[in-house]
Amino acid sequence: MKSRLVVLILGELNRLNKYNVFSISILVAFIWGTILFFLDEALLGSLLPFVLLIDATLMGVIYIGAVTHFEKTESTISTLLVTPIKNSELVLSKVIANILHNLFSATLIILVFIFLKDVDINLLLIYLALISSTAFFTIGGLCLSYYQKDFTTMLVNIMVISFVLLIPSALYLFGVLTSPAWDYILLINPIQAAQEIIMGAFSGYEYTYKYFVSLAYMIVGSILLYQFFALPKFQDYAVKQSGV
Amino acid sequence: MFSVKDLYYRYPKQDKDVINGISFDIKEGEIFGFLGPSGAGKSTTQKIMIKILEDFRGTISYNGKSITEFNDDFYEDIGVSFEMPIHFSKMTALENVQFFMKLYKRNADIETLMKRVGLWEDKDKMVGEFSKGMKIRLNIVRALLNEPTMLFLDEPTNGLDPTNAKILKDMIHEFKQQGGTVFITSHIMADIDQLCDRVAFIVHGEIKEIDSPRNLKIKYGKRSMTLEYKENNHTVTKEYPLDGIGQNKEFLELLQTKDIETLHTGETTLEDIFIKVTGVKLHDEK
Ligand SMILES: Nc1ncnc2c1ncn2[C@@H]1O[C@H](COP(=O)(O)OP(=O)(O)O)[C@@H](O)[C@H]1O
Ligand SMILES: [Mg+2]
Numbered sequence: 161m162k163s164r165l166v167v168l169i170l171g172e173l174n175r176l177n178k179y180n181v182f183s184i185s186i187l188v189a190f191i192w193g194t195i196l197f198f199l200d201e202a203l204l205g206s207l208l209p210f211v212l213l214i215d216a217t218l219m220g221v222i223y224i225g226a227v228t229h230f231e232k233t234e235s236t237i238s239t240l241l242v243t244p245i246k247n248s249e250l251v252l253s254k255v256i257a258n259i260l261h262n263l264f265s266a267t268l269i270i271l272v273f274i275f276l277k278d279v280d281i282n283l284l285l286i287y288l289a290l291i292s293s294t295a296f297f298t299i300g301g302l303c304l305s306y307y308q309k310d311f312t313t314m315l316v317n318i319m320v321i322s323f324v325l326l327i328p329s330a331l332y333l334f335g336v337l338t339s340p341a342w343d344y345i346l347l348i349n350p351i352q353a354a355q356e357i358i359m360g361a362f363s364g365y366e367y368t369y370k371y372f373v374s375l376a377y378m379i380v381g382s383i384l385l386y387q388f389f390a391l392p393k394f395q396d397y398a399v400k401q402s403g404v
Numbered sequence: 405m406f407s408v409k410d411l412y413y414r415y416p417k418q419d420k421d422v423i424n425g426i427s428f429d430i431k432e433g434e435i436f437g438f439l440g441p442s443g444a445g446k447s448t449t450q451k452i453m454i455k456i457l458e459d460f461r462g463t464i465s466y467n468g469k470s471i472t473e474f475n476d477d478f479y480e481d482i483g484v485s486f487e488m489p490i491h492f493s494k495m496t497a498l499e500n501v502q503f504f505m506k507l508y509k510r511n512a513d514i515e516t517l518m519k520r521v522g523l524w525e526d527k528d529k530m531v532g533e534f535s536k537g538m539k540i541r542l543n544i545v546r547a548l549l550n551e552p553t554m555l556f557l558d559e560p561t562n563g564l565d566p567t568n569a570k571i572l573k574d575m576i577h578e579f580k581q582q583g584g585t586v587f588i589t590s591h592i593m594a595d596i597d598q599l600c601d602r603v604a605f606i607v608h609g610e611i612k613e614i615d616s617p618r619n620l621k622i623k624y625g626k627r628s629m630t631l632e633y634k635e636n637n638h639t640v641t642k643e644y645p646l647d648g649i650g651q652n653k654e655f656l657e658l659l660q661t662k663d664i665e666t667l668h669t670g671e672t673t674l675e676d677i678f679i680k681v682t683g684v685k686l687h688d689e690k
Contacts, residue, residue, distance in 0.1 A: 167506040178494040235490050239546070242454055242484040243507045244476045396416075399456055 165249050165256075172227070172257030179230060181223065185265035193272040201277075208273050209362055212286070213355050215266050216293040221301035221318055224258050228302065229311035237398045247394045251302070251386070258298040259291060266290050279362075286361035292378040293354035299385045300350070306397040325349045343370065353377045405554065405585050406430040406453065411462035413445075413452055413609075422448055424609040425462070430587060435580050437600035438589040439674075441684060445609040446589035447487055450558050453587065454484055480509055483552035487559050489539035493532035497523055497542055500531055501549065508550035517545050521571060537568045544572060554585040561595045573599055593675040603674070607682045617674055624680055625672035629655065633662035643670070 176182060192211060199207065231237055240250060270286070273279045301318075308314040328345075329352055331337045347353045353374035360371050406429070413423035423445050430436045438446050451457045453464060455471055455478060464471045471478065491500050501518070505511050518524040521541040526534070531542065540563060547555060557576070561569045576586055576599060590596045596603075597617055604614040613620065627646040632639050644655045646669060658664075679685060 164507055167503070171503050174499075175492065175494070234493055235488065236492055238456070238486060239484075239490050239504075241456055242479055242482070243504065244479045244509075245507055246476050395458070 164245055165253055168245065168249055168253035169257050169260070172253055173260065175230075176223075176227070176257065176261055179226075181226070181261065182264070185261070185268060188265060189268035189272050192269055193276060196272065196276050204273075204277055204279070208270070208279055208281070209355070209358050211269055212266055212290065213351070213358050215262060215269065216290050216358065217297045217351050217354050218318070218322065219265070220258065220262055220294045220297035221304070222315070223261065224254065224298050224301040225305050225308070225311060225314045225318070227254065227258070228305040229314070232401050235401065237401060241395075241398055247398075248391055250398075251390050251394055254302065255295060255298050255386070255390075259294045262294045262298075263287070263290060281363075282361045286358065288375075289354070289357040289361055292375060292382065293350075293357065295382040296350060296354070296378045296385070299382055299390050303385060303389045303393070306393055322351065325351055344373070347374055347377065350377070350381065405432040405467060406587070407463075407465045408449075408453070409463045411449070411452065411460060411464065413448055413457065413460045415448075416459075422609050423452070423460070426606070426609070426611045428604055428611060428614055430585060432585055433580065433583055434601040435576065435586040435588060435599055437596045437603035438587065438606060439593060439596070439603050439678065440589075440591065440606035442591055444591075444606045446591075446606060447558050448609075449606070450484075450556050450587065450589060454482065454556055480550060481552055482554045482556060483547035483550060484556045485543045485547045485558060485560055487562070489536070489543040491531040491534075491539060491542060491546075493530065495531060496528050497531055497534070497538075498527040500542065501527075501545060504546055505549050510551045512549055512551045514545070514549070517548055520575065521545055536563050537565060540564055541568065541572070544575065548575075548579070552584070555579060555587070557586065557588045559589055559591070561590060561592065569595065593673065593678060597674045605678055605682055607684050612682045620674065620677050621672060624677040626670040628670035629667070630670055631655075631658065631667045632665040633658060634665060635662065639665060646670075 196204070196207075237250075266286075270279075270281065274281075304317065305314060308317065326349075328337065328342075329349060332342050332346055347356065347370065356370055356374035357378065359365050360367065360375075365371075408429070409427045411423055411426050412421050414421045426445075426449070428436075438449065440446055448457065452460045453471070455474070466474065466478070491497075492503070495503070497518070498514075501514050505514065515524065518527060521544060523538060523541055523545065526538065531539065534542065540560070544557075544560065547557070555576070560572055560576075564572060573596075576588070580586060588596055588600070600617060602614060602616050603620070605612045615623070628643050629646055629649055630641065630643045632641050634640075642655075642658065644652055649655060
């Protein structure tokens with residue numbers, strides 16, 4: 161007998177496929193390929209980390225938001241609540257399926273880059289970075305979706321949150337904030353932390369404590385978010401959205 | 405099998421209980437009907453019994469053990485259908501069924517089940533293209549997937565045409581025949597009148613009466629005999645008390661001398677009794 165968790169993950173992936181989410185990923189990789197083709201060599205070095213960062217953070221949140229949105233419109237969670245599945249299996253299957261899908265799209269993008277232009281990337285480190293940051297943003301996105309009325313509101317909120325998070329980073333970048341302490345304080349911004357560990361997979365990156373702090377942040381943060389938020393709040397959320 | 409005692413429930417952030425101290429037992433092997441108008445608390449009660457709504461007051465036990473002590477294995481034993489048929493609309497009927505089957509230890513034979521409800525031919529169709537009746541039938545298939553010992557059915561006949569409703573009622577009956585226990589809710593009396601061994605009348609979260617439909621009819625029904633006969637090209641209707649009808653001279657004389665058109669006992673419907681007992685009409689005004 162296949163474990164229930166595997167069944168659930170396959171079910172999630174199957175549904176992502178039915179909702180054409182995989183096709184969208186392939187399309188996105190194709191678009192990057194086209195852009196790359198016309199792009200200046202000089203920009204290439206910073207483009208791939210940036211694309212992967214968007215994929216692991218913003219897309220991670222948006223995809224899980226879309227999935228829960230579809231689920232809400234179909235009220236299918238209530239039927240899962242009355243099967244022997246544990247809530248932890250339900251939450252984990254969503255998170256894992258989303259990570260797998262994101263890795264799929266990230267891999268496509270990486271392949272496009274490797275295929276079209278020469279990039280120097282440590283595959284082990286990039287997957288470590290992608291898995292840990294996608295986990296963090298997927299679980300965070302799930303928590304966020306517990307409180308969203310609809311997908312559009314969620315998108316707007318994500319934009320607002322990302323924008324607010326980007327302000328201090330931008331100020332730092334433009335030299336308004338100068339103290340070296342900001343280097344670390346800014347890591348509180350999970351997008352910044354994700355960027356740090358993604359950069360770590362590319363040649364020329366200088367390893368400091370920042371890398372390890374960021375990596376620990378993503379991993380420990382994922383676990384804490386899951387244990388103290390995503391899992392305990394799940395039942396309430398599921399019941400609320402199944403309420404006819 | 406299931407025992408509910410002094411159950412109260414209030415939805416989160418509400419200021420009023422919607423279940424106000426109800427108690428009832430469901431015996432093993434019976435079909436227990438929960439009847440009441442819309443908003444009475446039928447679905448809420450079902451959701452509490454199947455451990456979806458958690459913060460209730462009172463005690464509910466299943467086979468002598470409080471339901472709060474059961475873990476998710478509880479669901480290996482029960483089958484549930486909700487008020488709204490719910491499926492993955494972008495998956496075929498068979499894909500839906502197969503997905504849910506893999507979540508249980510025990511599995512029924514789905515081909516037999518789907519043939520029984522007449523969905524086998526449509527098994528490869530997307531559920532999104534199903535009619536409401538087909539979705540409801542698929543709902544029943546899903547409730548029976550794990551060969552449950554007890555079924556919870558929330559308004560299962562709602563929205564079904566007579567043919568489909570008949571199939572469904574026959575299936576519920578067969579389920580009982582094989583030893584299963586059923587909790588079924590409805591706001592349409594006639595639908596489950598013949599099906600239920602016992603019914604509870606629920607209004608505003610309170611149970612007003614629990615008994616078998618037969619006993620309720622004896623207790624509250626009018627015991628009378630009505631006959632219609634022709635006289636001078638008119639139809640005359642007369643009603644006599646059923647008790648001592650054999651000695652009722654007037655009645656007997658009419659029988660012997662008149663051209664009788666109809667003759668029947670005054671069967672009161674369960675619906676009439678419901679109104680009589682609760683003072684509330686069953687059908688919602690919506
Ligand atoms: N999720 C909810 N939050 C607050 N009140 C609710 C909720 N669901 C149902 N109710 C209220 O509880 C009462 C009983 O509802 P319900 O159990 O659905 O009745 P029935 O199934 O008999 O039609 C109604 O007054 C309804 O408005
Ligand atoms: Mg209801």
